Every structure is written in structure tokens, then in C-alpha cells.
Amino acid sequence: ELKVEQNPLFLSMQEGKNYTIYCNYSTTSDRLYWYRQDPGKSLESLFVLLSNGAVKQEGRLMASLDTKARLSTLHITAAVHDLSATYFCAASPLGETSGSRLTFGEGTQLTVNP
């Protein structure tokens, strides 16, 4: 059974600082997703990572994937208050009956302080 773990679960950081959120998954997965969720809202897709060594960047966020280590990271550069949200990673388990079903991590609640 695929399990996904994120850390830290809570992250409070100052504006302008850098930090990394880690996502470990337990078994082989064919793709890794990062989502953002604001309070009371749905999920906003940030990145889809498909292969080992994949790196994607959008603004102050950069995501990477190491399939051998079963690890993905979400790096935040020079944080700003607007990045405050909960960030989830999710992995897609392999298997004929899995479809595009996702297993989510617990989420990292990020607060960026002025």
C-alpha cells in the first residue's frame, strides 16, 4: 500500500527566507503532484513530476523528484506572505485498478510572517 509522508507539518517562516518541504513515498509511483490549498478552498495544482530528476519551477516555488530515494521536495525561495497556504504532495500508485487515484500526504501548513 502506498504511503506518503510530508515534513514538516507546520512551517512558520519570515518573508525573504528560503525553506524546503519534503515528501517521502513508500512504494513505486509513476507520478508525483504538488498542490496548494487555501482555507476553505479546493486544490490548486502546482506541479506534476513524471520522471527521476525532474525539476519544475514556477515563480518562487521549485519542485524536484528523486524516484530512487522516493523523495520529492518543494523549495521556497525568498518567501512572501502570499505563499501562506497548506501544501500537499500526492503520489499516484501503480496498478491497473488505480487509474489516476492519488494518495496524499498530511499537508504542510505554511505561514509566512512579515
Place this chain on the structure above:
Amino acid sequence: NAGVMQNPRHLVRRRGQEARLRCSPMKGHSHVYWYRQLPEEGLKFMVYLQKENIIDESGMPKERFSAEFPKEGPSILRIQQVVRGDSAAYFCASSPVGGGTEAFFGQGTRLTVV
């Protein structure tokens, strides 16, 4: 092309009543996934359906919960005899094929049981 549509957005039910949550997938999508998000937690997979078929219901509680995706019309998640512990956000996602593609999420239905 409208996104995944869920209704109602908010639903209040008294204990013992039935709750019906609807999900219309994106145009051209024939695969639907339901997830539940309890307060302050990540999303948990409930059920994966294709039209007229349940593919994987391993995340569904054994009692009171059922799901369908008829040939015509939206997918329905039905909760009978609701209890306070059913209070959560229920998200639906859809994908065009069974695997290897990204699933897109709806806005969610927030169920409150009073």
C-alpha cells in the same frame, strides 16, 4: 470547457438524514474519484468510478456510504443516516482515461452535520 462541477457547495444535514453530493466531471472525462477531507487533515481516497462501474471502493466506509456514476448524469456520493463524524469536505476529481493522466478537482462540498 467548464471544470469539474460539484453541488451543493455547502450542505447542512441533521443527524440521521441523508446527504447526496453531486459531481459532474469535465467534458470528455469518464473517470471520477471521490475524496474526503476531515478538518485539519489531508485528502483520503474513497472511491473510483467509471460510468456504470465501481472500479475501486477500498476507501469507502463499509456502511451508510455508496457511490454511483450512471450512464447519464452526474456521479452521486450518498451518505445515509449521517452522523457528526461525517462532517467534512468532499472533493470530486475527474480524468479522461484510467491512468497516466492528471485528474482535476472540483470545488468540493462542505457537509456539516448538526
